[in-house]
Structures are given as structure tokens and as C-alpha cells.
Amino acid sequence: MSPFVRRVPGRPGVTLVQIVDKSGGQYKIVKHIGSARTDAELAVKMEEAREFLNPGQGVLDFDAVDSAAVGHTAVLGAKRSGLLIDTIDTAYRRLGFDIVDDDVFFQLVLARLVEPTSKRDSVRVLNEIGANPPHCNTLLNAVGRARGRKYRDQIAEKCYRYAESTGGVTLCLYDVTTLYFEAEKEDDLRKVGYSKERRVDPQIVVGLLVDRHGFPLEIGCYEGNKAETHTIIPIVKQFQDRHGIADMVIAADAGMLSAKNLKDLDDAGLRFIVGSRLTRAPGDLATYFHWEGTATDDGRIVDTITPRGAKCLDPERVNTRAEPIWADESHPDAWRAVWQFRRKRAVRDRQTLTQQRNKAVAIIDGDKPARKTRFVRVKDAKKSFDEDAYDRAMSLAGWKGYLTNLPAATMAAAEVIGNYHELWHVEQSFRMSKTDLRARPIFHRTRDAIEAHLTIVFTALAVERYLYAVTGWSKKRIITTLRPIIETTVTIAGHTVAAADPVSDDAAYIRDALTPRG
Structure with missing residues (x-):
């Protein structure tokens, strides 16, 4: 097994960060990174550990932090699922959907793809992935604009152009x-x-x-x-x-x-x-x-x-x-x-017909409650099995x-x-x-809002189908692969550096699949 980062509880209030390797059921410490007492310190230690495992990833550059930083507290900036957002944004733009000059509409589509939920709860989803969500009222206003400004017509035109190509x-x-x-x-x-x-x-x-x-x-x-x-x-x-x-x-x-x-x-x-x-x-x-x-x-x-x-x-x-x-x-x-x-269809059809026959016979014999069932013939309130209809159906199986x-x-x-x-x-x-995309149930009441909801679902479906065509992967697999990869910034003594989780092989595959060639 390759070495990996492990956080270990130390003294009360202290977390140890280590690089460990596991072989033969035993953990071996490859390098002790250090201890952390606050979330900010823990973030710095974790980034240092990741840099040790993946040198040259462009994460925390301690050489850029001079001696004045000693004794200063590290401040974490905003976290962002950057690769996930960029992947969906790339697909959205490749399809030409940016013809809809409305960033909030894109955020509604983004939220629908990442974690389908109500418009109000979409603020939480966007906030969790670091997409800088607007106020809930702003999202609802975009729903109104989608219908009034005929966003669906613009999206449908781009869908046609893509399908044509x-x-x-x-x-x-x-x-x-x-x-x-x-x-x-x-x-x-x-x-x-x-x-x-x-x-x-x-x-x-x-x-x-x-x-x-x-x-x-x-x-x-x-x-x-x-x-x-x-x-x-x-x-x-x-x-x-x-x-x-x-x-x-x-x-x-x-x-x-x-x-x-x-x-x-x-x-x-x-x-x-x-x-x-x-x-x-x-x-x-x-x-x-x-x-x-x-x-x-x-x-x-x-x-x-x-x-x-x-x-x-x-x-x-x-x-x-x-x-x-x-x-x-x-x-x-x-x-x-x-x-x-x-022949395969015939086998399946005959199994179904046999089940229907058994059900009809059970009803005729009184073993099951009477209801309208195929092959049950009723004449003068007397039930009988329609053998001719059954034989005819079997001949067409x-x-x-x-x-x-x-x-x-x-x-x-x-x-x-x-x-x-x-x-x-x-x-x-x-x-x-x-x-x-969980297009249902729908919580809107007016026709305009329902039509706007369908426009968002229609747009998200087009993006999902595009990503599937390019990567061969389902939306769920893409989201679960990219969402955990977090980008953030860390500020120490006035120095701000970018930090990012290492890109897994699966994430690199998705990223490369959307990268133009030639």
C-alpha cells in the first residue's frame, strides 16, 4: 500500500499529523509532520503532508513564508470544489449555454446537477461547494427570468446545434x-x-x-x-x-x-x-x-x-x-x-402468459378475489377460463x-x-x-414557475448527457469523484498561498476528457 496521511489524536486538544504506510497489517510511520491545536494549524499540517506525498502540486509554499511568520496564526480562506465547478462550467459553455447571460441561472443548473433539491435549499448546496451563492430571493428571481426571457428557446437552439454536429x-x-x-x-x-x-x-x-x-x-x-x-x-x-x-x-x-x-x-x-x-x-x-x-x-x-x-x-x-x-x-x-x-422474447412472453393463466384460474376457483383479469370469461355471472384467447396469445408469443x-x-x-x-x-x-436530477416532486404552483423549473431540468439534462458522452461516466460518479477535491487559500503573516487536494487518477481522467486536443 502507498503511504498516506493519517491524523492521530494526541494530548487533549492536540492532533498529530503523520505520513504512514501499512503492510502486513501493521502501520509504519514514514514521517511525523507535526502537531496542531487549531483548525488553521491542522490545515497547514495537512497541506504540508500532502506536499510531502505529492511534491510539485503547487500547494503551500513554506519558502515563501519568511521568518516573520513564526508565531503567527494561519488563516484559512474560502473552500471551493473548484474542479467540480469548472468541469460543469466547461460542459455548459461547450454546449453554448452561456448565450443565456445570467450567472444565477447557471448556478441553478449547477445546484441541480450537484445535489438536486428545492430552490431555497440550493443556497446550501452552492455554499458547500464554494460557488459563492446569491441570496435565495435572487435565485427565485432567476426562475422568473427563465420564463419571461425565454431561456428555454435559447437553450433548445444550442441543443439542436450540438445534436446536428x-x-x-x-x-x-x-x-x-x-x-x-x-x-x-x-x-x-x-x-x-x-x-x-x-x-x-x-x-x-x-x-x-x-x-x-x-x-x-x-x-x-x-x-x-x-x-x-x-x-x-x-x-x-x-x-x-x-x-x-x-x-x-x-x-x-x-x-x-x-x-x-x-x-x-x-x-x-x-x-x-x-x-x-x-x-x-x-x-x-x-x-x-x-x-x-x-x-x-x-x-x-x-x-x-x-x-x-x-x-x-x-x-x-x-x-x-x-x-x-x-x-x-x-x-x-x-x-x-x-x-x-x-426466441428470447417468446420465452419471456410465455412465462408472463403462464402467470396470467394461473392468476385467472385462481380467480375462477375462488382462491383470489374477483377482479378484471385476462383470460377470465364471464357469462351469466359464471366465470370460466378463455382457452381460445390463451392459445391465441401463446401462438403469438x-x-x-x-x-x-x-x-x-x-x-x-x-x-x-x-x-x-x-x-x-x-x-x-x-x-x-x-x-x-429529481425533477419531481415539483413544489411550484404557477405555470410560469413550473415551466421555468422544467427549463432548468432540461438544461441540466443536456449538460449531464454531454458529460456522459465525453467521459462515459454517470453524473453520480463524476460528482462523487470531483466534489471532495477542495481548493482553498491559507494566509500566514500576510502571505496568501493556494492549497489544493491532490487530483486523483479518476479526477484527472475527467479533467483530461474535457481538455481540447490538438
């Missing part, structure tokens, strides 16, 4: 989530609605558009009882109008699937890839099942068509073995449908469908599937905003 926005991913409030009453925005977490608190619906790597491009806020399917068009149109984009592909999950949504996207000249519901499979795959049966090889892809609305496909098409090749002109009442079978208005000549079926499965990036961004 790192892969483009020809494919964008969209998803929604809900953010709840610690509030008892609803208002025009905060309403009780469908919650994936089954909460009954007032909430808002938030839509997030990201690039293929999960970098945020656009965020929108809607009433808590608004259907998810009604959010995608406003967000996409807002993004188009902001940047003058016409040619792009939108990928979204099956929750966004509605005939009107797909028509609106198509009418807007946008291409889409959305997840299809399994209930469409029997009709879409009728030709394949007719000629090939239900036994399928792993990875099998079927490129076919699906009806745009309630209208069914021509039942006579099963007489022709070849699947139709979709084109907007030749199939005005259909979309292109790509289906894939995966392993199949996953994708709807698109992209012709095969533009995008191959395998590429359609691959692009859809990039959606995990937007899900990851939502997890970051909810957990890493």
Missing part, C-alpha cells in the same frame, strides 16, 4: 412521463390523471424529444389528465417550427399509436416508426401463418402491410404467398408493418410489430427495427431527469 436529427425519439406535485388540490394545469406509478396526486404530463443518443432537443408540459397520444404532434411541430426542419423520422412506443396521430404525422411530411399492438398480429401475419405456419425461426422478419384504420385487409390476399410491398400510392389505406420473431410510413427502398426492415429500439435512450433520459 454529433450525428444529426434525422431520427428523433419521443416519449412522455408524468411529474407529480405535493399538492392537495387541482388547478388548470396540475390535474389528477393516469399515472404509471398509480399515484393520485395532481400531476403534469411532460413530453421529451431527444436525438438517437438521448440528447434532449425539446420538452413540453401538458395538463395532468391529457392523453399521451395528444402530446406528440404539438412537440414535434414546435421542434419543426423552431428549427425549420421538414425531413425527419420520429420513433415512439405503442402508447403513441392512434390513427389520428399517424395521419397527422404523415400529413406533416414526417416519417414515423411506432410500436404496433399485438392485437394486429393475426391480421397482419395472416399470409405468413397460412403458408409457413406458427413455427418460426429465431430472428425471422416479415415485411407486410397493416390497415390504417378499422378497415380490414383483403382476406383474399392470403392466396398469394408473397407479402405486398408497401407504397403510399399503391396502399393508401394501409401502413407498412414490420414484424419480427425472437415472441412476435413484435413496428408500423412505419417509410418504404422499403428508403429503410430496410432490419433498420426499422434497429431504429425503434433506440428508444431506450429517451427512457434513460427520463430516468436521469427523475432520479439524478
Whole structure:
């Protein structure tokens, strides 16, 4: 083990500072630095010990302190997590976010990244890292400015420019989530609605558009009882109008699937890839099942068509073995449908179906309380197991469908599937905003304050995604690595010198990753 600094209690009120080495379970004193009776003296001794271990780090220079310093008390200056602040500031400026000429807004973003908390408690966070925090009222005033001066528009423009330079926005991913409030009453925005977490608190619906790597491009806020399917068009149109984009592909999950949504996207000249519901499979795959049966090889892809609305496909098409090749002109009442079978997915689906069967049987037998459950058929108040529905579901296990208005000549079926499965990036961004940045619960009441809060979260998310792209490290790992590295000043007899903790290998990696090359 390498030598390290150890503080040892001495006589009452005295702390000994030593350089020690540990080998064979025994501590060996390499050098006794000295004793300290005050915090200031302890700081000096600790810096002297660090300098001994890491010579040339630019810490306390005792040669600069002349003999007049003897007998004087060392005075510690302000402490600052300088490397942490500088790292976040570098990412913020690299993204061009300093176009927002508001230092207090940056401090709100900084606090949100370091330790997400309320706006009032952000003063404590900023103070602990030595970021020279303003008064709480100044922070709250910046929240008001964020909405009034349209900071989000400026940030979104820079996000687009960054995404455009790192892969483009020809494919964008969209998803929604809900953010709840610690509030008892609803208002025009905060309403009780469908919650994936089954909460009954007032909430808002938030839509997030990201690039293929999960970098945020656009965020929108809607009433808590608004259907998810009604959010995608406003967000996409807002993004188009902001940047003058016409040619792009939108990928979204099956929750966004509605005939009107797909028509609106198509009418807007946008291409889409959305997840299809399994209930469409029997009709879409009728030709394949007719000629090939239900036994399928792993990875099998079927490129076919699906009806745009309630209208069914021509039942006579099963007489022709070849699947139709979709084109907007030749199939005005259909979309292109790509289906894939995966054996691993089939195993998982069958396990789920077996659990659902067991639950249904338990309800029918009276072993579990009655409730609406799949495969339970009720007729004349008598419950029975729907064997046909169960067998049909088992026959479709392993199949996953994708709807698109992209012709095969533009995008191959395998590429359609691959692009859809990039959606995990937007899900990851939502997890970051909810957990890493703690976007919820929200304590604001007015729409302007809520929108400003989302602007701060949106900006912090962009910085976090940038740092992740550059370092490959999570925000938590970056913060825990850099926050303990403290810079301070020590004044003895009028001489002020800088002191800093040694930079660890991990911290040096982060610092170097953000250092321009060439």
C-alpha cells in the first residue's frame, strides 16, 4: 500500500499529523509532520503532508513564508470544489449555454446537477461547494427570468446545434412521463390523471424529444389528465417550427399509436416508426401463418402491410404467398408493418402468459378475489377460463410489430427495427431527469414557475448527457469523484498561498476528457 496521511489524536486538544504506510497489517510511520491545536494549524499540517506525498502540486509554499511568520496564526480562506465547478462550467459553455447571460441561472443548473433539491435549499448546496451563492430571493428571481426571457428557446437552439454536429436529427425519439406535485388540490394545469406509478396526486404530463443518443432537443408540459397520444404532434411541430426542419423520422412506443396521430404525422411530411399492438398480429401475419405456419425461426422478419384504420385487409390476399410491398400510392389505406420473431422474447412472453393463466384460474376457483383479469370469461355471472384467447396469445408469443410510413427502398426492415429500439435512450433520459436530477416532486404552483423549473431540468439534462458522452461516466460518479477535491487559500503573516487536494487518477481522467486536443 502507498503511504498516506493519517491524523492521530494526541494530548487533549492536540492532533498529530503523520505520513504512514501499512503492510502486513501493521502501520509504519514514514514521517511525523507535526502537531496542531487549531483548525488553521491542522490545515497547514495537512497541506504540508500532502506536499510531502505529492511534491510539485503547487500547494503551500513554506519558502515563501519568511521568518516573520513564526508565531503567527494561519488563516484559512474560502473552500471551493473548484474542479467540480469548472468541469460543469466547461460542459455548459461547450454546449453554448452561456448565450443565456445570467450567472444565477447557471448556478441553478449547477445546484441541480450537484445535489438536486428545492430552490431555497440550493443556497446550501452552492455554499458547500464554494460557488459563492446569491441570496435565495435572487435565485427565485432567476426562475422568473427563465420564463419571461425565454431561456428555454435559447437553450433548445444550442441543443439542436450540438445534436446536428454529433450525428444529426434525422431520427428523433419521443416519449412522455408524468411529474407529480405535493399538492392537495387541482388547478388548470396540475390535474389528477393516469399515472404509471398509480399515484393520485395532481400531476403534469411532460413530453421529451431527444436525438438517437438521448440528447434532449425539446420538452413540453401538458395538463395532468391529457392523453399521451395528444402530446406528440404539438412537440414535434414546435421542434419543426423552431428549427425549420421538414425531413425527419420520429420513433415512439405503442402508447403513441392512434390513427389520428399517424395521419397527422404523415400529413406533416414526417416519417414515423411506432410500436404496433399485438392485437394486429393475426391480421397482419395472416399470409405468413397460412403458408409457413406458427413455427418460426429465431430472428425471422416479415415485411407486410397493416390497415390504417378499422378497415380490414383483403382476406383474399392470403392466396398469394408473397407479402405486398408497401407504397403510399399503391396502399393508401394501409401502413407498412414490420414484424419480427425472437426466441428470447417468446420465452419471456410465455412465462408472463403462464402467470396470467394461473392468476385467472385462481380467480375462477375462488382462491383470489374477483377482479378484471385476462383470460377470465364471464357469462351469466359464471366465470370460466378463455382457452381460445390463451392459445391465441401463446401462438403469438415472441412476435413484435413496428408500423412505419417509410418504404422499403428508403429503410430496410432490419433498420426499422434497429431504429425503434433506440428508444431506450429517451427512457434513460427520463430516468436521469427523475432520479439524478429529481425533477419531481415539483413544489411550484404557477405555470410560469413550473415551466421555468422544467427549463432548468432540461438544461441540466443536456449538460449531464454531454458529460456522459465525453467521459462515459454517470453524473453520480463524476460528482462523487470531483466534489471532495477542495481548493482553498491559507494566509500566514500576510502571505496568501493556494492549497489544493491532490487530483486523483479518476479526477484527472475527467479533467483530461474535457481538455481540447490538438
